[in-house]
Ligand SMILES: NC(=O)C1=CN([C@@H]2O[C@H](COP(=O)(O)OP(=O)(O)OC[C@H]3O[C@@H](n4cnc5c(N)ncnc54)[C@H](OP(=O)(O)O)[C@@H]3O)[C@@H](O)[C@H]2O)C=CC1
């Protein structure tokens with residue numbers, strides 16, 4: 001660099017220039033709406049958006065009988081007032097939104113995805129516990145708008161899924177695959193979305209169709225394990241954020257791949273990465289594997 005250029009670079013911008021820059025960066029901020037804003041993940045996401053760079057909170061949604069309606073989203077999240085109140089009227093809130101991030105309930109996610117498909121607004125879905133019919137409805141919505149959906153938004157779990165696929169492909173059928181998960185006492189669905197995602201990865205590695213090879217909820221005299229099954233076990237208790245183990249139990253040896261979530265920030269950060277990635281994409285159903293570039 002030529003010495004003559006240094007003074008120009010180190011000079012502080014005038015107030016007017018700084019205001020102009022601020023206005024420009026506001027215009028380019030990603031405008032995000034959070035659905036399920038009053039929940040554990042909703043509040044985590046409010047903090048992540050309000051503290052994040054290049055993001056603006058365009059709205060915060062809850063259901064029509066939520067006790068949080070009318071509260072300030074910043075205050076709800078334990079921050080200073082954000083000037084955004086918790087609403088239940090999606091139509092009024094969505095105007096000018098780039099991406100909606102949804103961690104709520106399956107029924108709410110499906111309704112919202114259908115509405116966003118009509119409006120051409122992208123959605124990042126973290127909700128888990130969908131039925132086959134609800135998954136089909138989301139796939140239909142993804143033909144008209146961008147949908148990023150994953151049972152786990154964290155980098156670590158998506159890496160674990162890649163390792164699971166690899167191990168399942170390399171180890172023969174004599175290695176029994178069992179997936180064990182533990183979550184907090186308030187979780188309502190089982191197996192967890194992550195456990196199912198890991199099961200899909202193991203099935204892909206083995207070249208089998210997961211629903212045909214799933215063993216869930218063993219109880220009573222079950223008979224011996226069917227060779228080739230992928231087993232699921234769910235534990236619930238306390239405040240556990242989320243723990244998953246994929247066990248490959250072979251003859252006289254065992255391989256265990258484990259992920260332990262220590263904070264919900266990993267899910268919120270992943271969801272924001274997905275939201276940034278989603279902007280401007282072609283309509284379609286994407287996963288965190290696409291967002292994180294982990295395919296193959
Ligand atoms: N993919 C991932 O990485 C992760 C996924 N999850 C999943 O996200 C979902 C939410 O988890 P969590 O935050 O712990 O659960 P919470 O129950 O704490 O939050 C869900 C929120 O959604 C609200 N809600 C219910 N119905 C509607 C509706 N129709 N419209 C808008 N909001 C609604 C609930 O309100 P109310 O409480 O009044 O019913 C609640 O505030 C779960 O399915 C969970 O498995 C969680 C963590 C990570």
Ligand SMILES: O=C(O)C1=N[C@H](C(=O)O)C[C@H](O)C1
Pocket residue numbers: 128151152183187188191192193194195241242243261
């Ligand atoms: O409900 C939760 O808390 C979590 N749900 C997701 C799941 O079902 O796997 C992800 C994470 O483990 C936390």
